[in-house]
Amino acid sequence: MLQVRDLGVAFGPIQPLSGVSFSIERGETLGIVGESGSGKSLTAMSVMGLLPLQGGRITDGSIAFDGMELTTLPENAYRKLRGGRIGLITQNPMTSLDPLKKIGIQVDAVAILHLNMTAKQARSRTVEILGTLRIPEPALICDRYPHQMSGGMKQRIVIAMALAADPDVLIADEPTTALDVTVQAQIIRLLDDLVKERDLALVLITHDMSVVAQTCDKVVVMYAGRAIEHGPVEAIFDAPQHPYTQALIGCIPRGLDGDTKLEGIPGTVPTVQNYPDGCPFHPRCTRAQDICSTTDPAFVVHEQSAAACHFAGAA
Amino acid sequence: MTPTTAPRSAFATMAMRSYEAFARMSIGRAFSSWIGRLSGGFIILLVLTAVFAPWIAPFDFAAQNLMNANQPPAWPHLLGTDEFGRDVLSRVIYGARTSLSVSATAIGISITAGMILGAAAGYFGGLFERVVMTVVDLTWSFPDILIALIFVAIIGPGLTSTTFAIAIAYLAQFTRLTRAQIVRLKRETFIEATINLGAKPRHVLLRHLMPNAIAPVIVVGMLAIGDGIVLEATLGFFGLGAQPPTPSWGGMMSSGTAQLFLSPWVIIFPGVVVAVTVIAVNLFGDELIRALDIRDRLRGA
Amino acid sequence: MLLRYTFQRLLMLIPVSIAISIVIFMIVHLLPGDPIDNLLRIGSSEEDRAALVALYGLDRNLFIQYITWIGNMFQGDFGQAIVLRRPVADLIGQNLPYSLVLGGLAFAFSTIVGMTLGTISAVVRNPILERFVRGFILLGSTVPGFWLALLLILFFAVNLRWFPVSGAGGWQSLVLPVLTIGFGGVALVARITRVALMDARREDFVTLLHAKGLSAKTILFSHLMPHALLPVVTILALRIGWILGGAVTVEFVFGRPGLGSLLIRALGQRDYPVVQGCLLMLALAVMIGTLIGDVAQAAMDPRVREAKS
Numbered sequence: 001m002l003q004v005r006d007l008g009v010a011f012g013p014i015q016p017l018s019g020v021s022f023s024i025e026r027g028e029t030l031g032i033v034g035e036s037g038s039g040k041s042l043t044a045m046s047v048m049g050l051l052p053l054q055g056g057r058i059t060d061g062s063i064a065f066d067g068m069e070l071t072t073l074p075e076n077a078y079r080k081l082r083g084g085r086i087g088l089i090t091q092n093p094m095t096s097l098d099p100l101k102k103i104g105i106q107v108d109a110v111a112i113l114h115l116n117m118t119a120k121q122a123r124s125r126t127v128e129i130l131g132t133l134r135i136p137e138p139a140l141i142c143d144r145y146p147h148q149m150s151g152g153m154k155q156r157i158v159i160a161m162a163l164a165a166d167p168d169v170l171i172a173d174e175p176t177t178a179l180d181v182t183v184q185a186q187i188i189r190l191l192d193d194l195v196k197e198r199d200l201a202l203v204l205i206t207h208d209m210s211v212v213a214q215t216c217d218k219v220v221v222m223y224a225g226r227a228i229e230h231g232p233v234e235a236i237f238d239a240p241q242h243p244y245t246q247a248l249i250g251c252i253p254r255g256l257d258g259d260t261k262l263e264g265i266p267g268t269v270p271t272v273q274n275y276p277d278g279c280p281f282h283p284r285c286t287r288a289q290d291i292c293s294t295t296d297p298a299f300v301v302h303e304q305s306a307a308a309c310h311f312a313g314a315a
Numbered sequence: 316m317t318p319t320t321a322p323r324s325a326f327a328t329m330a331m332r333s334y335e336a337f338a339r340m341s342i343g344r345a346f347s348s349w350i351g352r353l354s355g356g357f358i359i360l361l362v363l364t365a366v367f368a369p370w371i372a373p374f375d376f377a378a379q380n381l382m383n384a385n386q387p388p389a390w391p392h393l394l395g396t397d398e399f400g401r402d403v404l405s406r407v408i409y410g411a412r413t414s415l416s417v418s419a420t421a422i423g424i425s426i427t428a429g430m431i432l433g434a435a436a437g438y439f440g441g442l443f444e445r446v447v448m449t450v451v452d453l454t455w456s457f458p459d460i461l462i463a464l465i466f467v468a469i470i471g472p473g474l475t476s477t478t479f480a481i482a483i484a485y486l487a488q489f490t491r492l493t494r495a496q497i498v499r500l501k502r503e504t505f506i507e508a509t510i511n512l513g514a515k516p517r518h519v520l521l522r523h524l525m526p527n528a529i530a531p532v533i534v535v536g537m538l539a540i541g542d543g544i545v546l547e548a549t550l551g552f553f554g555l556g557a558q559p560p561t562p563s564w565g566g567m568m569s570s571g572t573a574q575l576f577l578s579p580w581v582i583i584f585p586g587v588v589v590a591v592t593v594i595a596v597n598l599f600g601d602e603l604i605r606a607l608d609i610r611d612r613l614r615g616a
Numbered sequence: 617m618l619l620r621y622t623f624q625r626l627l628m629l630i631p632v633s634i635a636i637s638i639v640i641f642m643i644v645h646l647l648p649g650d651p652i653d654n655l656l657r658i659g660s661s662e663e664d665r666a667a668l669v670a671l672y673g674l675d676r677n678l679f680i681q682y683i684t685w686i687g688n689m690f691q692g693d694f695g696q697a698i699v700l701r702r703p704v705a706d707l708i709g710q711n712l713p714y715s716l717v718l719g720g721l722a723f724a725f726s727t728i729v730g731m732t733l734g735t736i737s738a739v740v741r742n743p744i745l746e747r748f749v750r751g752f753i754l755l756g757s758t759v760p761g762f763w764l765a766l767l768l769i770l771f772f773a774v775n776l777r778w779f780p781v782s783g784a785g786g787w788q789s790l791v792l793p794v795l796t797i798g799f800g801g802v803a804l805v806a807r808i809t810r811v812a813l814m815d816a817r818r819e820d821f822v823t824l825l826h827a828k829g830l831s832a833k834t835i836l837f838s839h840l841m842p843h844a845l846l847p848v849v850t851i852l853a854l855r856i857g858w859i860l861g862g863a864v865t866v867e868f869v870f871g872r873p874g875l876g877s878l879l880i881r882a883l884g885q886r887d888y889p890v891v892q893g894c895l896l897m898l899a900l901a902v903m904i905g906t907l908i909g910d911v912a913q914a915a916m917d918p919r920v921r922e923a924k925s
Binding site for chain 2: 632635637639640642643646746749754755757758759760761762763766767769787854857858860862864868869879880883884886888891895898899902907
Binding site: 149 | 662819820821822823824825826827828830833839842843915916918919
């Protein structure tokens with residue numbers, strides 16, 4: 001359904017993203033994992049074709065959606081896809097909705113635009129979708145304003161907007177980061193159900209490995225603008241090949257008793273201006289050798305997954 | 316050996332601290348851009364002209380010479396003459412004195428009163444603050460010309476009423492600005508510490524809060540002087556400002572209106588000077604804001 | 617909800633109005649000399665004096681005088697003009713329409729042209745245009761109104777003879793005055809619109825709007841403009857007074873009838889009843905304008921309605 005190959009993105013002279021590849025089919029959930037600053041959101045923006053909004057552009061690679069090549073798609077064709085066949089859920093529900101317009105109008109707009117519905121038809125569709133998202137009294141909610149809702153509710157409304165036109169692909173960019181922990185679980189479960197009910201392709205972007213473990217079928221691990229490991233979720237969690245992935249999984253708090261120390265990864269994510277030469281992770285890697293600082297590692301396949309490390313497979 | 320230091324008055328300390336704070340903020344940087352140099356230079360030139368008017372002006376501003384009336388700009392009357400044969404250039408130069416001194420005095424009064432009110436309101440808070448701010452906000456929503464006219468209605472035309480009118484019209488700005496600064500600074504921990512150590516309100520206000528609040532006030536004050544010059548000119552134009560024979564830019568334009576078709580230069584030149592002055596003040600004010608990096612502190616107003 | 621807000625705002629205006637009326641009332645009493653003399657023509661007879669005293673209750677204490685004055689006003693009696701010897705209410709009634717027309721037109725002009733200019737400069741990213749707009753805004757805010765008026769008269773009326781120099785005949789005589797006031801107004805509105813649009817564009821929800829597939833035009837007019845209107849309305853409401861002030865000056869310069877020129881002439885002639893009447897009207901206009909601005913803001917922004925109630 002969606003296939004990204006060797007995606008490269010630039011902002012002026014800086015190249016925050018390079019060599020990113022992944023693919024996803026209907027009914028699958030793909031997790032894109034990484035720390036803040038690893039380029040996850042940029043990937044989402046690239047697929048949506050919204051890079052120019054932030055001043056960026058795609059420099060290499062291809063994004064194939066249902067047979068169409070998106071990187072060369074003209075703007076008016078792209079606009080039909082956005083919201084229509086590819087839906088986006090953004091990170092911060094508190095600021096994602098226009099505070100001056102009622103909820104109903106904002107969700108209706110999608111159906112009116114993409115499904116050519118009248119206002120009335122769109123409204124009944126909106127109420128229906130809000131219902132499936134377990135929003136109480138959807139008809140009343142439509143007449144309310146965003147500032148009258150809680151964060152969790154607002155995020156469901158954002159999801160409703162993304163779903164309204166029955167898209168094939170849903171991209172959720174850190175949908176739960178800004179929410180309370182209890183609400184997080186609800187939203188994740190919601191998304192999970194949606195994938196199953198509607199046979200959607202869900203791209204779930206998150207920094208939380210435990211969420212990935214619970215909900216995703218496939219994983220792509222990103223670091224410093226590059227995809228450094230990808231594969232089925234069981235393979236990745238059972239036998240992570242890349243030192244970074246191993247460290248990330250090691251960070252998940254598990255079965256804590258008084259003596260267990262929480263592990264972290266020493267060092268910080270490099271800024272876009274300071275991407276290291278060679279393997280981007282080598283300054284923080286416990287297994288780094290000389291070759292790591294000079295040569296970009298190629299993907300080494302190990303059973304069903306692949307990792308970009310010179311020493312992959314040597315767990 | 317015990318060094319003897321004479322106890323300094325709180326005011327002296329405040330003055331010194333304010334100056335240090337201000338100077339430390341490198342005002343010089345305002346002159347780094349060519350806009351800053353041009354506008355700042357013009358302002359300095361204008362002030363010097365006003366101060367040294369008697370030595371610079373080629374003619375006596377009141378000297379009438381009816382045979383020479385309404386002459387277009389030419390040597391020796393570089394800006395022409397008005398309907399009484401008076402030299403326009405000299406009148407413009409002396410007019411600078413009137414305008415600048417009136418505005419500066421007025422804004423000085425406004426700043427002082429505004430800072431006292433604003434500091435008190437911000438520091439003591441409560442009902443007092445609410446009352447003060449409501450009254451102040453009232454004056455802010457009224458056009459300065461209207462307030463000025465009310466004052467003139469009460470005191471009568473002349474420089475005194477003009478000065479007070481300008482002072483009242485811009486009082487709101489300084490009050491709000493100072494109060495915003497004080498409220499902001501009051502929350503700082505070092506103030507809390509000082510109070511906990513037993514400092515009296517007067518001490519806290521004068522030695523700590525005020526010096527930090529001064530920079531934005533000075534800049535806004537400068538901009539207000541620009542507005543004050545326009546207000547003074549407007550009042551003068553209505554015949555309600557400086558009374559003859561005191562030359563003022565507004566007054567010149569007022570009497571010149573009758574000769575609009577005959578000798579437009581009588582109106583054009585004072586107007587140009589006013590416009591250029593205010594533009595220079597605004598541009599330099601912007602440069603100052605940029606140099607002192609206080610744009611965020613000005614949001615309180 | 618909106619009604620309640622409006623009502624609250626109205627209530628808050630009452631103490632303000634009282635305060636202002638007191639100030640205006642006190643004008644006559646703060647002046648040096650006997651207030652009665654300030655209200656009378658020079659050389660009035662004893663009967664005239666007595667009549668005035670009775671009318672205003674000038675032999676009673678201040679408070680009663682104030683009440684009498686207010687009472688008279690509510691009955692439509694604003695006193696008698698000293699110089700012209702006509703009821704002030706008549707004079708105001710004659711001049712008010714002219715001021716309203718001028719003020720209204722100037723307001724509309726400033727808003728429409730200002731918003732257009734501001735929008736264009738925010739949407740079209742042309743550095744030359746930006747410079748020009750910024751320069752225009754600077755000029756508009758600093759050039760003294762009456763001087764601009766004089767220049768315009770000189771250029772357009774005298775040299776080009778396109779418009780009349782003064783007076784109030786027909787629409788041609790409105791062009792220059794409206795332009796003069798509008799110059800400053802346009803600059804202000806343009807600056808606010810521009811900044812507001814640029815700020816609104818950076819908000820988070822705009823990303824999602826694009827993600828929904830809406831066109832840039834729809835996003836601009838349907839979503840960004842309402843956001844930009846908010847600060848514009850706020851500032852305009854605050855600056856209603858400013859536009860009025862500009863109107864006062866401009867009326868005088870262009871010799872147009874109106875409250876402004878009436879007031880200034882009266883000040884020069886020391887015709888205090890007229891002064892008081894005009895000031896009251898102008899103050900009233902400022903307050904009504906501010907009220908309308910507040911209410912408009914609440915109408916446009918649902919958050920305001922809740923916050924204040």
